[in-house]
Amino acid sequence: MHDFLDNLLGTTLSDGVIRAGLNLLVALLILLVGTWLAARLANFSQRALRRAAVDVTLSGFLRNLIYGVLVAVLIVMALTKAGVPSAPLVAALGAGGLAIGLALQGSLSNLAWGVLLVVFRPFRIGDYVTAGGTEGTVQSINLMHTLLILPDNREAILPNAKIGSDVIVNFNRLGTRRFELKLGIGHRDEADQVMGTIMCLLEADDRVLKDPAPGVWIESLAGQTVNLVLRGWTRSADGWAVQTDLLRAIKQQIDAGRISIPVIPMDIRWTAEPPPSTVSGRG
Template identity: 65%
Template sequence: MYDYLARLQLSERLIGIMTNLACALLILLIGIWLAARLANFAQRAMTRAKFDVTLIGFLRNLIYGVLIAVLIVMALQQAGVPGAPLLAALGAGGLAIGLALQGSLSNLAWGVLLIVFRPFRIGDFIRAGGNDGTVESINLMHTTLVLLDNSEAVVPNAKIGADAIINFNRRGTRRIELRVGIGYKVDIGKAMSSVQQLFEADARILTDPVPGIWTESLGDSSVNLVLRAYVRSGDVWVVQADLLRAVKERFDADGISIPFPQREVRLVDKAGNGE
């Protein structure tokens, strides 16, 4: 009789354990499905609200991650794992992981800050982490830049956050600056007038701020002029190259010389000096 009762109690315990495990598995399966649906719903809602693309992806993944974490805790409790030891184990595990991944956590923290405060967005041309390039993607751990030669740089977010970030696109316009030397015998006013006409002839050069040309310095063989003008951010490289060529062609047409450094070499005949 005692053996029968013991076996009956064991069977009931096994049935209870199996039932709890089945319920925990069911919670996981249904919960994962619901978490994905809720995260996608939040993503669509943020898209309709015209949130930033980078922020949408980050918040969607954050919502999904939090839901999965809560789901795992619920499933473990349903399976019979006590809550207090579970939380203690999770805390100890989190501390150990944090100590082992200090660099990665620094990248993660800066990734969150970059996404939340948005000093730059996808498509911006920036200087960050010692690199100049167009932002292709912003992840929690790193930022991907396409450099000027079309190579790809994957820059850790901690390196970007630890240095100054220069965003060349944020204002919508950029200043181009050229330096040109003219001969000392050239009329400076004539040279400036020629350049001013080039400014007025190019519709890509903005009139506000007003473009200008100034005398920068008196060099060894030339009077050095500096040209400054503002253009839209997307036109800066093309306009700068076109303007430099136009200045050269206009100076040639107007007879304005662009001198180059010259050296005078003297040969001394030692024999002729009686040495």
């Protein structure tokens, strides 16, 4: 009888070990195969979103979100299959999430603003923006930070919370930009003639849009100069080149004598003062 109980107990223990081992093996297979399938499903959804002409940033964010959710579900399934009770597991995950949330308040703020930037898209990759007090071209938008390339080819990594709490200026969103240049001419110059010369320069440049029409106006009358302001519209990509080329053309007109720039005289006076007197003390 004693031998029979020992054999029965040994058989039960061995069955339990085998069953536990099989469950652990199944849990590992769930993780391995499930992770592979989750990656393929996430990549497939990203390709489908791109074919649907969804923004690159948004499609990448949704791909990572789908993959993360699927992996979290797989982990819970694997742990449950391995014999871990689900109720304590959920409680542990909740407590851990609360502790992590309290410890990473700043990071969670960046994460929240990253989601909002991806969803509402105030700017896209390739846009030239002013964000968080920094001006540059958007290189990438991540959940925690945004990477800008500055005009001198430096990289600026901005926390998303800083971007979301500040003014965002997008120079490319509408496709066109207005430029403005100012010029001071002499009082003896014919203002209409000078303005006509500048208008010819504006109209001769095909990059300056005809609608809205460019223009030249007298802005103010100063003591030594008549101040002109000229404005025009270009495509966003042509703005800087048009301004520099227009300034070069105006300088050529100045060299040709068609426009004169008054030289404001400087009144420099030299006043000779006697050196300070020294007072000699008695020893």
